[in-house]
Amino acid sequence: MPDDSTSDADLLSAFAKGDAIALDLLVARYRQALFSWLMGMTGNRADAEDLFQDIWFRVIRHAERFNDVSFKAWLWKIARNILIDFRRKRKPDLSLDAVDENDDTPLLNQLTATDIGPADSVEQTDLTKRVMRAVASLPEVQRDVFLMRVQGNLSFGEIATTLGIPLNTALGRMHDAMTKLKKMLGDEK
């Protein structure tokens, strides 16, 4: 019976053999990381949800074909392919002040609309806005690497494999992203 200690590959293998609960565990394990990466990449909750669903549907359909070393890298490879397809069909809208088509609330408000305690809420919202604005302003290639590392918790090696770029390029993009973020966030302090 799979549980929280079961490895990703074993969970996927259990699912491929007919255990639907194993996939639920896998989704729960990557729900936050993947979804926040999608939010960072699309800047739109509705799109992020659609993509999140599409990614897992593809995982479900291709579970038997998984033979990579790292499930996480495989998952992000699928996620990136789906994101690329999505962008081909539709131009990205990363303006944080943009209004979501399905919701009249500006994106920044959606991003910060969570159950934060009253005392923390003002400070938290302010921080979130500043960080989100800074992340969204990064060039896409840098944002991609940065969010994969921070939100996806992928190693630089996994990021390089997922993006099909040399390790040094991944490190360079990360370095540039952090330099910009530090400058932006520092300037706003």
Next chain:
Amino acid sequence: MTMKTTRENPISPEALENELKALEPWVRQALSCAVEPSPRVIRAIHNEAVRQVEVQRRKRRFIPFFRTLAAAATLALLLGGAFQIHTTRLEGINSRAIGHILNLGAAHAPDGMATSSSAELANRLLAIQGLDDENFLMHSEEAESLLL
């Protein structure tokens, strides 16, 4: 026009990780405020997983059956084919034998000789039975006894 630049010094992952430590909590905290997909999406994924498991289960159940069926059909086809070939061959042998009997003596006859050869065959058959024209003449003793 932008120029692509190359880095003079390679970046160490350790140094980056250290730099990231200061920044990471901020970003994580900020983004973690909005990182839950709606339960509707999670339910849809779960339903798709259950559906896929069911499809796979059905496939696993039916694939051996279809494989056996396909193997049996192939075997029946092979046996049928072999029997058909055997029958055709037998028929061929029989018809050749009949043809041979009917064309006895005329098998190697040149064209135009077939008719005379058939007549010859008829004569031979009659000769075998002692009924050919030449030998059908009664000897005098035989005729006498018949007359008596």
